[in-house]
Amino acid sequence: MIETITQPWPWYTAGIIIGLIVPALLILGNKHFGISANLRHMCAACFPSDIPFFKYDWKKESWNLFFIGGILIGGFIAAHFLGSDAPITIHPDLAQELAGYGITDLSGMVPVQLFALHDIFTLRGFLMMVGGGFLVGFGTRYAGGCTSGHAIMGLSDLQWPSLVATICFMIGGFVMANLILPFILSL
């Protein structure tokens, strides 16, 4: 049992549990799964700056902040108590491509050679961390949701605008990973 938990979990286990989060939130309190809204709540709570988009009662949405607080704690628990530190086996083509950019440390969830505090003032580090984060925050709010709100909650409720958004997420991702990211990584 313990061994099953410490091994990496297969996609179907993860997919089923994540899918069940949709009814769990609905049944616990009629809450709709959607994480990027929290970025807006943080703006509304900390820097409303008299912008109408951030003038609402964010405290009514505080359940969602508890939810992401849980995600943070869950990440900590899994990494420290349920984990195996064995490096992830990745596709050989990807490993070879990354090695070409000097990224050889494949341990952990995030490549330490790309995401490290001391790299933030290099051009590559700045584009990856600050630039990437900005696009995620700007894009999700512009689209009205992220992978959870559109791709999982929206599609589960058969909302076609969410399908449009999900397809656009994928197009953007393919363009970045295959056409633009190689230039950024080679900086």
Add this chain to the structure above:
Amino acid sequence: MKTQQEETDFEVRSLDTMCINESNLSHPWWYNFKYLAVGIVFGIVFVKAEIISWFRIQEMFRLQSFHMYGVIGTAVVVGAISVFLIKRFKIKTIHGEEITFTDKKFNKGQIYGGLIFGLGWAITGACPGPLFAQLGTGVLAIIVVIISAVAGTWVYGKFRDKLPH
């Protein structure tokens, strides 16, 4: 002016993933711990199934692995069956409230914003949920990414009126 603002706010709320179904019940704040518990489960799955792995996202966008497609696909199927059952049997919340759904309205933001988020997703290797799980695993540099994402949301809010929707 006041009316204008209210209308805008309503539009915003219906566009977004925010819960617009105001609950008539008022609960003590610690009731929110049930959502914390669900979040903990979610965070553990994120790490254990390597969904928050930057490498897995790169594989997804290079069609080198089925893993992420399997995760999202299964989640949508399970979520869709659940939503269907909730609607079909008019299942209520544990507090006896009705569970409600709001149709999402199409606007061009779903295209432009979707593309922009996609670009960012492939860089950071994380959508907003995984960012918090990555931080939880102890990668401190992710704080920079999260702050920048909050800044991106703020800039969107600031210039929202000038952007095509």
